[in-house]
Amino acid sequence: MVHSYVRLDAYRTSLVPQTYIAQVTRGLEAARRAGLKVVLRFAYNFGFEADAPLDWVLRHIEQFQPVLRDYKDVILVLQAGFIGAWGEWHASTNGLTSLTNKQTILNALLAAMPTDRMVQLRYPGDLLALYPTPVDRNTAYNGSNQARVGHHNDCFLSGPDDTGTYNPISQKSAMQSYLDRMTEFTGVGGETCQVNPSQHRTDCPTALAEMRRFHWSYLNLTFYRPAIDRWRTEGCFDEIARRLGYRFRLVRAVVPEQVSRGERLQMSLEIANEGFATPFNPRPVQLVLRARGTQTVYTVALNSDPRRWTAGQTTTITVDAPLPANLPAGDYDLLLHLPDAVSGLSSRPEYAIRLANQNTWEASTGYNNLQTILKVQ
Known part of the structure; x- marks a missing residue:
């Protein structure tokens, strides 16, 4: 800044x-x-x-x-x-x-x-x-x-x-x-x-x-x-x-071991905000499924607003999203993406929010790797 x-x-x-x-x-x-x-x-x-x-x-x-x-x-x-x-x-x-x-x-x-x-x-x-x-x-x-x-x-x-x-x-x-x-x-x-x-x-x-x-x-x-x-x-x-500002830390992710194509992915994320504040400009929250072999990504928009992830508290984000019937079967890495809301910056990693956890940040993508594998069948 x-x-x-x-x-x-x-x-x-x-x-x-x-x-x-x-x-x-x-x-x-x-x-x-x-x-x-x-x-x-x-x-x-x-x-x-x-x-x-x-x-x-x-x-x-x-x-x-x-x-x-x-x-x-x-x-x-x-x-x-x-x-x-x-x-x-x-x-x-x-x-x-x-x-x-x-x-x-x-x-x-x-x-x-x-x-x-x-x-x-x-x-x-x-x-x-x-x-x-x-x-x-x-x-x-x-x-x-x-x-x-x-x-x-x-x-x-x-x-x-x-x-x-x-x-x-x-x-x-x-x-x-x-x-x-x-x-x-x-x-x-x-x-x-x-x-x-x-x-x-x-x-x-x-x-x-x-x-x-x-x-x-x-x-x-x-x-x-x-x-x-x-x-x-x-x-x-x-x-x-x-x-100063927000400091988001993933407390835990509750994820099923596997899910079938065309069915709903149901999981939850707990995010602690250890900062003094929250973001005060709009920002989307996205769950990214990335195929371990092809690295193809599928993005799920989550109904959550980081501006309301209150400082000093832990927020639970509930995911209940349908998976496409044509989603290729296989193993997927799960990642959390908090990109800039403006389209011109949304794909730029340096404008995405980085979680405070160790070994989660991907500087090349702006994704936070949840270190969890989801099997799609």
Whole structure:
């Protein structure tokens, strides 16, 4: 994963030239070739400088809409951006931090993005103001605007209020309770920004507890480096690296020894999620039968959503699928495939999910070998 700013400093009150839009497009094409996903943010500065008037912000969003749609496959998530210093939704020079203007810009971003991609807001207070009731299991992933809004904290663990993240601090408890509920179903990430040893906010126990509570999927590895180094020194860095996002482990597969052609394959898989979060973009689940001799594959689509393989729990996937009557008899390896949902990436192994088990991953195919043989007769 990479974090990328699109800087619009030179175009605060003018249209973005097509040559610059083409440059952004080339960057996303390079990410696609390299097998990367991008956390994207548009900004008019990299510090406390001017942003743009509202009408120009909306025009710029409209200009980039085709790019956002054409390259959704490599855009992991869009940070709301555009407003204020660093595009972090504070210190606007054009009055963009009013709730009305924030909502206008957020709605424009959600309309510009494909409906299966999320936008992240910087401040929990904005989430509470815009969507007073947090998204839950019943409303998650339903395509509504609220279901597509996550959170990024760019001063994680930096002090009692995470340097203004929880503003006002008197409402921190309410904001955290809100995040506790909605982050199970939305994308969360960000970065640290300082170390406060006396407050113990950046120590390992606190970091692990809050990443688990708020379902963190990604974290800037290069900033703030002293905070990252503290986790290395205290010994939790490797655990954080393993558990950011999802970490799926096959607990067991219950598979019949044999099945007849034309009959139903009935089996189950138990998948433990030992990460802090789940995938927050759609992803199919496929069972692959691969003939041991010819290596011919037969794919069974499973009715399961990895976005609902809850962190800290084990999910049972039940398979009850008919086998074609003309399926050749013989021995088949069983494999689990979790490919990217976008057709252009679905066949690329580097975009498939790898299970945490040993000796299951096939780097050449993107399959997870269940180390089980099914006899078809």
